Amino acid sequence: MAAPSIELLEIPGTGLEPWIDALGGLRIRVFREFPYLYDGSLEYERDYLRIYQNKASSRIVLATLEGAGLIGATTCIPLAEEGPEFQAPFLEAGMDVSGILYFGESIVLPEWRGRGLGKEFFLRREAHARRLGLDTCAFCAVDRPADHPQRPAEYRPLDGFWSSLGYTRHPDLKAVFHWKETGEHAESPKSLTFWMKPCGA
Numbered sequence: 604m605a606a607p608s609i610e611l612l613e614i615p616g617t618g619l620e621p622w623i624d625a626l627g628g629l630r631i632r633v634f635r636e637f638p639y640l641y642d643g644s645l646e647y648e649r650d651y652l653r654i655y656q657n658k659a660s661s662r663i664v665l666a667t668l669e670g671a672g673l674i675g676a677t678t679c680i681p682l683a684e685e686g687p688e689f690q691a692p693f694l695e696a697g698m699d700v701s702g703i704l705y706f707g708e709s710i711v712l713p714e715w716r717g718r719g720l721g722k723e724f725f726l727r728r729e730a731h732a733r734r735l736g737l738d739t740c741a742f743c744a745v746d747r748p749a750d751h752p753q754r755p756a757e758y759r760p761l762d763g764f765w766s767s768l769g770y771t772r773h774p775d776l777k778a779v780f781h782w783k784e785t786g787e788h789a790e791s792p793k794s795l796t797f798w799m800k801p802c803g804a
């Protein structure tokens with residue numbers, strides 16, 4: 604039997620509309636796992652993804668597999684076009700946000716991990732930064748203590764992966780986002796730390 608072939612589709616946010624529910628569903632499924640523990644809803648997703656949908660400068664890479672639909676995805680958008688809560692840590696640190704491409708998320712279903720999709724998502728978003736003339740790429744990751752009660756024994760932090768791609772963790776640059784965690788009755792604040800890399804031409 605032929606090996607399954609994964610197709611990558613790269614679209615601007617203005618082409619996202621037909622994919623909104625599939626992407627929202629994938630985010631809900633993947634981010635339900637540790638460390639995000641996100642108890643998501645499509646309503647929250649549609650609202651969260653609207654900012655990408657409204658901008659031609661945002662980029663979404665969708666990984667699809669015949670018969671299985673969407674198995675992975677990644678997003679990015681110029682930080683200057685993101686909401687104030689995303690820009691706040693940089694502005695408070697006296698940084699100029701106009702040269703930064705913000706990476707929204709990078710998600711692959713567990714059964715399709717370890718085949719290079721995650722790395723390809725980084726390369727494609729860095730190429731998008733260069734296309735837009737932006738010189739820095741940034742993303743953030745949720746802060747969880749090493750002894751968090753819901754951390755699975757087999758959990759492998761992604762810090763080594765991100766460092767190997769040239770990203771540096773900036774403990775001084777933190778964002779606070781709100782989402783409802785599994786077991787919570789309502790949204791609560793979560794602390795996230797930014798990682799950055801110069802990625803200009």
Ligand SMILES: CC(C)(COP(=O)(O)OP(=O)(O)OC[C@H]1O[C@@H](n2cnc3c(N)ncnc32)[C@H](O)[C@@H]1OP(=O)(O)O)[C@@H](O)C(=O)NCCC(=O)NCCS
Nearest residue numbers: 708709710711716717718719720721722723759760761764
């Ligand atoms: C991050 C993620 C997208 C990586 O996807 P992927 O397709 O497995 O990535 P790659 O195949 O390119 O592998 C990336 C590297 O991580 C390693 N890796 C694979 N699975 C891993 C895991 N579960 N945990 C940690 N590292 C892992 C690989 O060995 C590889 O390292 P190498 O290049 O030195 O061999 C995927 O693990 C994921 O969806 N995680 C959950 C969501 C998440 O936390 N996203 C990041 C924040 S938005």
